[in-house]
Amino acid sequence: MKPKLAFIITAIACVFALAYISGCKKLTYVTATTSDVNIYDYLLKNPDQFSEFAKMVDKAGYSGFLNAYGTYTLFAPTNDGVKAFLTETGKASVDAFTAAELQNIVKLHLIKDTINTSVFTDGKLPHVTMLGQYLLTGVSNENGVSSYTVNRQALILQPNIFLSNGNVHVIDHVLKAATKTAAQTVEASTDFSIFTQALKETGYYDSLNILNNPDTTRRFLTVVAETNKALADSGITTYAALKAKYSKTGDPKRADDSLHMYVAYHIFTDARYLADIISSPSIPTLQPLEVVTTKLDGQDVLLNDISFNGKYEPGVKLQRSTSDVTASNGVVHSSTAHFAVKIRVPVRVDFDVADQPELRKLTNVYRQVTTANAITSTGGGTVFAKGAFADITWNANTSTTSTISYCCIAATSTTQYGWRADYLRFPMGNTSRNLWVELRTPLLVKGRYKVWISYYRGKASANNPAFPNRVDFDGQPMQRTFDFSAQKPTGTTGELEALGYKQYTEVATTNTGQDLNNVSRLLGTVDVQTTDRHLVRITFLANSTGQELNYLDMIQFIPVNDNQQRPIFGRDGSIIP
């Protein structure tokens, strides 16, 4: 039996051997997950392009971490770029720099994140360089060829080289860090001589002259400097004239001096390039509680271009060619016209919530009495999905009940008496309906206001509980809640005012029916801190699925010392004194 066993084993072995021979080819196993090189290796692998810059990186002592795991973006200047830089700085070779100098140079070319050209804008890159200065990107066109630029100093020759520890963009010049602070940058231009003197006299020159400010909120600052010409256009040709116009106390260093305020109003926190400026509707200035509003009109960047109280106030244009100047601690822009803090007294704002620019464009919807716009027992109105309005948002669920709608009724209606006969309807509730709705107000001048919310009362079922809503003004809850399903109580004007209600429409005061359904409710008093557009949020408070019939007409902001009762408002749009 033994030889048999041996034979079987040999036979099986033969079969396997044959199968192996006639079988597949030998596999070469890949042991590394990627064959991509790291950033420093990439520089070494392309000596014809980067041998000089590689030397700089090496001497700066950064070759180690640029060859290790990480996420970096390196702007790598070519050999020609480095040579031009050497000539410019009068050095014979890279070795003539000290390691510390090279560190500063290389740090400006390095960002601790991976950034490719698809996130480039007209402004700064989203992350600061390791040197602590932002890089400004853009596109320039030379001889018909457009390329990305960095800091207006270098063109990107080859963007987006993806390596295993980050991205490399090849640039044609070495980037040079800004050496002047914002204050020095303004001072260096003779166009800004009057403004520079104002900076110095008010003490802001020193605040703008601090590098690496320990107060991190003022680590970067943005200055909008006025040229001498801009001032001259407003009749100010010397610093003395400027001082005479504004400085009432005679000491511009005092915070309550108007010249001090004028300068503070021209300085913003953070490095804000033009692209950043137009990305937010308003920017706080160093003058406490004062903001400038921003606008992009065609290609023009405008400051303080607004309509206020029904009047248009043309804005101030920033000169693109002389703006976006990077300083070591911020950005300097140049204004083409003179502007200063506007002194405004608080003025009442009757905020018609349905008067939204997006709605105005819909001529077949806006203020049209149609079936689609009608108020019905289930709600009614033309429905809008989230995102339809720039100034209204809500926590929409996917459900169709969490949209909002626009309702418009005939001006002859004997039930609804809303101003201009239109409402916005917000379904409110804690599940599929909206838990909150947020509206941006028109411009409110800083000051103290009483806030009235005016609605047409709707109650879906007599069995429903109360549906209180809280109103937050800029995140601060108001003193009173209100309920879209609550009627106005009965009583005389004086009694009602004591209870926090009033009659705001033209409906006859009968203490019955329609009179009680057109409600204006006092929410409390707000202290508006800045002259700006503010946020009002209505939050549903009841533990209930809520109802559809919430018709908001207007929100009034009336200065505390003004008449709170009059004028009243008509369905045809009239304001009755």
Next chain:
Amino acid sequence: MQKFKTRYLKIICVLFIATAACSCGKYLELKPQDGIIREDFWKTKEQLQAAVDGCYASLLGGSDRPIPEYMFLWGELRADLLTPSTGVTSEETDIMNVNILATNSLTNWRAIYRTINYCNTVIDFGPGVLKVDQTLTQQSLDASLAEVKALRALLYFYLVRSFRDVPLVVKSTSSDDQLQQLTKTSGAEVLQQIIKDLSEAETAAPLTYNSNADDKGRITRYTVYAIQADVYLWMEKYPEALAACNKIINSQKFGLVSGNTGWFTNVFVNGNSSEGIFEIQFDRTKLNSFYPMFRTRPRFIASSIITDPDNGIYMADVLDPTKKDIRGDGAAARFGDGLIWKYIGVDDNTMRVAEESFAHWIVYRYADILLMKAEALALTGKGPEALDLVNTIRQRAKALTQTARVVDPTDAEAVCDYILEERAREFAYEGKRWYDVLRHAKRNNYKRQDILTEMVSRTVSGSLQQSAIAKFKDANSHYFPIYTYELQTDKNLVQNPFYK
């Protein structure tokens, strides 16, 4: 013992053969069991016809997006009539913001080249059928070849306008050993090939297929003329463009559908109207991709240039809302919510249901011919005639007087600007806007660069505006990059220098 040995030997032999057979890559049966191979095809005229039909069918999409979707995206994304909506993809916004990288898959031309290859296959193998099938006449073979040549020319025309320099393939790729690493052909040469294909197709393409649906859905001689007119305008050869337009107009086979309530239904909802010249015909069995695109979770809605009653292109009559441009609200878009309406509406306010989303994609219609003729006239010093044609289109559409312009007929640029604006009104969302803008801007060596600059300053988001304007000053940026995958697989392709 001996017996056992033999048995073992047998087992070993069997095992060996079995292992050897299954380890090798050879198959005993060479012909596929589930398909037909080329040697068995191209035998009858029916098979030839099936192959031609296949070329058209491939336009409707299969493994890729339908070609009309590319035509829409390529023709509208870079222009000014769209606003991104909730469903928009980042690749789409990147194109809208002039922020295109070669990794943007919308610049993949694969679907177009697939159909071009189908056309090439017919051109290569179709003539062989003549020898095998006696019932196929030379005339009908030529007609079939004319159809696919014109289709190929049309697709190359889309490529040359979108990419400028593209590989020119006029031979079919029908086996693995024909795969080649192609180089790019300059846009001018591609245009020459297009002209050549069209002039060959012109003589042989049928005037009619004796069926209205076929006349609109397949390429007739009039389609060839329409493509010619468009190509010649692009090449700035205005007398030739004019001649091509006149051939269609003089045939008196087409007319404008009158601008009453039935206009939208006839032209866009039902399709194949007397205005249609070439339409890519979707139907119940093959739906277009526009319903999910514009309705379910809209990727785009109309921009304010369409809907704005004061500054838009259609405007609104504030005093008398019953007066309106029939092409605006309820046709191009539903202004109430900005939905792009041409492909999802059944009338001015009712929407199609999802399973009826088969609006045709209209490649050319008669209004296009009239406005192309107007453009050719304007640029050959015949301004008054050009303006007459524009007015014909405007009257049909009941355009509002607010949108009319008083133009000096001798000022060719002003007349062209008016025509460009009228084309935006007439062909909103028909995939023509970007090509129209680019054609006007690039005329006379980019004499009208300002049209592009003005457009991007309106459409691109604020923080990218200056970059986009500077990018557009480089003519290379007006054309798409070659998609990364194509570059990796074909080492002979050279990327558009703007995207390097």
